Amino acid sequence: MVVSQIVSTNTMTDQQAITFTTSIFDSIKKSKTISDLENIPDKLDIPKKNRMNIDGYPKIEFDIKPIEIETLINNGILDSELKFTTDITSKLSDPLAKILYATAWKNGDLKKVKHIIKGILDSENNDNDQDDALVFYQFGKYLTKKSGQPIIDQHVIRAYAIYCSTDNENVEKFRKLETLDKTHKTIINKYIQWLTSDNLTKELRSEKDYSYYIDKLLFATGKTIKFRKSRKEL
Numbered sequence: 590m591v592v593s594q595i596v597s598t599n600t601m602t603d604q605q606a607i608t609f610t611t612s613i614f615d616s617i618k619k620s621k622t623i624s625d626l627e628n629i630p631d632k633l634d635i636p637k638k639n640r641m642n643i644d645g646y647p648k649i650e651f652d653i654k655p656i657e658i659e660t661l662i663n664n665g666i667l668d669s670e671l672k673f674t675t676d677i678t679s680k681l682s683d684p685l686a687k688i689l690y691a692t693a694w695k696n697g698d699l700k701k702v703k704h705i706i707k708g709i710l711d712s713e714n715n716d717n718d719q720d721d722a723l724v725f726y727q728f729g730k731y732l733t734k735k736s737g738q739p740i741i742d743q744h745v746i747r748a749y750a751i752y753c754s755t756d757n758e759n760v761e762k763f764r765k766l767e768t769l770d771k772t773h774k775t776i777i778n779k780y781i782q783w784l785t786s787d788n789l790t791k792e793l794r795s796e797k798d799y800s801y802y803i804d805k806l807l808f809a810t811g812k813t814i815k816f817r818k819s820r821k822e823l
Contacts, residue, residue, distance in 0.1 A: 609810075609813065610810060611752060617806065619790070620790065621792035622792065627802065641805045671707055672699075701725050704721075704722035705726070705729035708726040711726075711729075712729070720771040723777065731801075736794075739780070739781060739800040742811075743811065744811025744812050746763075747764065749780045761816070
């Protein structure tokens with residue numbers, strides 16, 4: 590069965606998921622430019638519904654360096670535990686900062702910010718001692734825009750884990766993956782190492798922010814191969 594036929598089916602078998610994922614990674618390994626990466630979803634017929642919505646998640650062009658976080662700490666915006674200080678709302682004057690803080694407050698996301706901040710501060714540290722909020726922690730590392738630091742989520746790691754799997758039992762397990770926790774640290778670290786390895790062309794690794802485009806592609810791949818019950822099982 591060709592790749593386009595596999596993707597068009599409502600449910601994939603584990604073997605079809607492996608075949609499809611392998612074809613994606615084979616295409617990535619041959620890519621030399623960002624354009625090569627961006628052509629893969631159409632070339633391999635990844636459903637548009639599974640691709641990252643750039644309206645909701647536009648590419649982040651800015652970076653955040655550890656020294657900027659240290660400035661926030663020194664100015665009393667962040668405390669020693671990397672959480673916002675209790676009087677921060679009296680110190681905010683920029684309208685955009687106010688809106689974004691209020692949005693995080695309303696969504697109950699203020700406690701998550703410290704994990705992003707820790708990731709920024711740990712961007713030069715390859716020894717990952719973080720055991721929780723791994724997605725936010727790694728996002729912080731990505732925000733420093735250090736080469737090879739990716740954005741990760743369940744879909745990206747699902748795709749990479751299945752690409753690496755030789756055991757059918759593991760394939761089924763990763764196809765059902767819903768959240769990332771400390772048990773996935775090994776596969777996350779392997780993915781990060783893979784992104785800077787000779788598995789990718791030298792030309793691609795020289796492209797600015799190339800890992801973002803691979804993450805976006807693997808996000809769509811992981812969504813496509815995610816285990817879904819057939820209608821007969823529902």
